[in-house]
Amino acid sequence: MCKGYFFILIIFLTSFFSVTAQNKAELQEKKKRTLQKINEAENILKQTTKQKKSTLGQLSAINQQIKTRSQLISAIESEIDLLDSEISEIDLLYDALDSDLENLKEEYARMIYGLSKNNSSYGKLAFLFSAESFNQFLMRMKYLQQYSEARKTQVNQIQTVQELLKENRLSKQTKRVEQEILLNEQIAENEKLQSLKDKQSNVIAELGEKENLLIAEIEKNKRAAVEISNLIDKLIAAEASKASDTRVENTPEGKILSASFAENKNRLPWPVNQGFISQGFGEQNHPVLRQVVIKNNGINIQTQANESVKVVFDGVVTFEGSVRDMAGSVVIIQHGEYRTVYTNIKxxxxxxxDQVKAGQSIGQVYTNSEGLSEMKFQVRQGAKVLNPEIWLSKK
Known part of the structure; x- marks a missing residue:
């Protein structure tokens, strides 16, 4: 065995465990973010269940809980798989090191046996002074020195491998304990997930008995959406009636603002600190009335009572007021050729x-009689509706 072998082995071990440590850190960070989402959804669910009756808000919170707990279980499974991989690598390394240790011991035994034969014959001095020339004497002295160094190296290599084997055994025991903890955590999360799915089924069944009320709510939301679209159309028409060079989007400041807004796609802050998307953009099936398709010009964000609503980008307020069939107020902010719309605000x-800055509070989320605190958020480019989800930063 040579020193180079151990150098390569130690480099390999260091590299392997460095990579797995990085992967584990990434998984744990993902798990941490998921747990934060679960805590948010749990608090929101508690708020909606205070009413002691099944509501769409309660169903949305349950759906979010199911989604995030499924993500948590997936993260736990990934951690378990990573530990399995680590343990398998440790087993392979252990077997290789154990085999190397046996070879090193055999080599060392042969070396000691050869040296004892030399010693029993005439000893080191006899071996040196029986040289036929001075050059041969020097060569024999060098040989004995190298032989002595080889013995020391062999002993060091044996000790190094024994230490690595000991560390591997301890590492494997630690990872087995980690794995057991994760498996128990996975079982507990699966039980919580099943409980949520049972609750989801009960809420859907209860809401299904209120079909007329749900349809009335859908129609009211449609009328409110039309009112907002008409309102934006009027704002666009009013802007278009101005001289071309005085229109906000055509001014130097407006062009800079438009370009800056566009550059921040996927990076805009959320209009609320806590919450989740309870209804996505575009057409989708109703969560209870599966035969009904609903259309959303933005996204709905369900959050907690009195949550502050914040501006996502610098701009100017072009509308603030109420809209028919909507309990809360509407605020529209222009950012050059873009507009953001915030609804259900108190x-x-x-x-x-008013000139407003990104992060500035413009009000609070309105909470309805069912305990639902949900705002609606839109992004427009002129009259074109855009998917806000791809403009906001990832949570």
């Missing part, structure tokens, strides 16, 4: 014409 703190 305690509005801005007015038309």
């Amino acid at each position: 305690n509005v703190s801005v007015k038309r014409g």
Whole structure:
């Protein structure tokens, strides 16, 4: 065995465990974010269940809980798979090191046996002084030195391998304990997930008995959506009636703002600190009335009571007020050729014409009689509706 072999082995071990440590850190960070989402959804669910009756808000919170707990279980499974991989690698390394240790011991035994034969014959001095020339004497002295160094190296290599084997055994025991903890965690999460699915089925069944009320709610939301679209159309028409060079999107400041807004796609902050998307963009099946297709010009974000609503980008308020069939207020902010729309807001703190900055609070999320705190958020480019989800940063 040579020193180079151990150098390569140690480099390999260091590299392997460095990579797995990085993967584990990434998984744990993902798990941490998922747990935060679960805590948010749990708090929101508690708020909606205070009403002691099944509501769409409660169903949305349950659906989010199911989604996030499924993600958590997936993260746990990935951690278990990573540990399996680590343990398998440790077993392979252990077997290789154990085999190398046996070879090293055999080599060392042969070396000691050869040296004892030399010693029993005439000893080191006799071996040196029986040289026929001075050059041969020097060569024999060098040979004995190398032989002595080889013995020391062999002993060091044996000790190094024994230490690595000991570390591997301890590492494997530790990882087995980690794995057992994760398996128990996975079982507990699966039980919680099944409980949520049972609750989901019960809520859907209860809501299914309120079909007329649900349809009435859908129609009210449709009328409110049309009112907002008409309102934006009027704002666009009013802007278009101005001289070309005075229109906001055509001014130097407006062009800079438009370009800057576009550059921040996928990076805009959320309009609320906590919450989840309870209804996505575009056409989708109703969560209870499966035969009914609903259309959303933005996204609905369900959050907690009194959650602050914040501006996602610098701009100017072009509308603040109420809309028919919507309990809360509507705020529209222009960012050059783009607009963001915030609905279902109470305690509005801005007015038309105000210059606002990203992160500035403009009010709070309105909570309805069913305990649902949900705002609606839209992004428009002119009259074109855009999917807000691909504009907001990932949570």
